[in-house]
Amino acid sequence: MKKGNRKQYYRIHRLLAIPMAFFLFFQIISGMIWVLPFPSPVQRLHPRLKPIDFSKVNISISDAINIVKQQNNKDLKIKRVTLQGFRNIVLYEIMDKQGKIYRVNATSGEFLPLNEEVALLLVESQFPRKLPPVSEIKRIEKHDLIYMDGPLPTYRIRFEHKHGFISHVSIPNGEITHSDKYFKIRRWVTLDLHTLAFLSLIWENSAFPRSTIFILGLICMLVVFSGLWLAYLRWKKPNTKATQT
Structure with a gap:
C-alpha cells in the first residue's frame, strides 16, 4: 500500500x-x-399477582375461546390462554398469534374489552395493598418523555402519589409498566x-x-x-x- x-x-x-x-x-x-x-418507592410496594380463586371459574377454556371468536367474527389462532385472579373477579386472558390479548370473565362469560376501568383493574391487581387515588387516566397515542418505547396505544394512569406514581397499560397486548420520578x-x-x-x-x-x-x-x-x-x-x-x- x-x-x-x-x-x-x-x-x-x-x-x-x-x-x-x-x-x-x-x-x-x-x-x-x-x-x-x-x-x-413504587417498587417497594412489592407488585405481585394475587392467588386465583378457582371457585369463581364457571366456564371452560374452550367456552372462553368461543366467546372471543364470536366477538371478533374471525377464526383466531390461539397462542396462549392464562387464568388471572383479581380482587373480585377471575379472567381468562387469551393471546393470539399476533400477540393481541382478549379477556373473558371466567365467572359470567362476559367479554371484557380493555377500557379505562379494566386497565385500572389490571394495575390494582398487581399490588397487595390499596393504591393511592387516581388523578388521571389518559389514552396515549404517541411516545413521549414519560413513555419513550412500548406498544401503542396505551392507557396512562397517574396516581396521587408524592413520588409521581404512574402506570401504563398497553391496549394491544396488556403489557403493564410502573414508574415514579426516581425510576x-x-x-x-x-x-x-x-x-x-x-x-x-x-x-x-x-x-x-x-x-x-x-x-x-x-x-x-x-x-x-x-x-x-x-x-x-x-x-x-x-x-x-x-x-x-
Whole structure:
C-alpha cells in the first residue's frame, strides 16, 4: 500500500475510533448501572399477582375461546390462554398469534374489552395493598418523555402519589409498566440512552433506535478490524534500519 493511502486510512480510523470508543464505554457503563438493584418507592410496594380463586371459574377454556371468536367474527389462532385472579373477579386472558390479548370473565362469560376501568383493574391487581387515588387516566397515542418505547396505544394512569406514581397499560397486548420520578430519572440516564429510545420521539418509529444501534455496532466492528489491519501493515513493514546495517 502506498504511504499516502495508508495515512488516509489512519485518519479515517482515528475519526471513527474516538467516537465509537466513547459510545462503547457509555453502553457498558449504562448497562451495568441499569442492571444493578435500585428499588424505587413504587417498587417497594412489592407488585405481585394475587392467588386465583378457582371457585369463581364457571366456564371452560374452550367456552372462553368461543366467546372471543364470536366477538371478533374471525377464526383466531390461539397462542396462549392464562387464568388471572383479581380482587373480585377471575379472567381468562387469551393471546393470539399476533400477540393481541382478549379477556373473558371466567365467572359470567362476559367479554371484557380493555377500557379505562379494566386497565385500572389490571394495575390494582398487581399490588397487595390499596393504591393511592387516581388523578388521571389518559389514552396515549404517541411516545413521549414519560413513555419513550412500548406498544401503542396505551392507557396512562397517574396516581396521587408524592413520588409521581404512574402506570401504563398497553391496549394491544396488556403489557403493564410502573414508574415514579426516581425510576424515570434512572431510566432516562441509563436504559433510554443505552437503547437510544429518545430517537423514537424524533422519527416516531420504534424500529429506528434498534436499527441505529445495529449500524453503530457494525461501525465499531469495522473500527476494530481496520485497527487490526493497520497494525498488521505496520508489522509487515520492513525495518529499514535493520536492512541498512
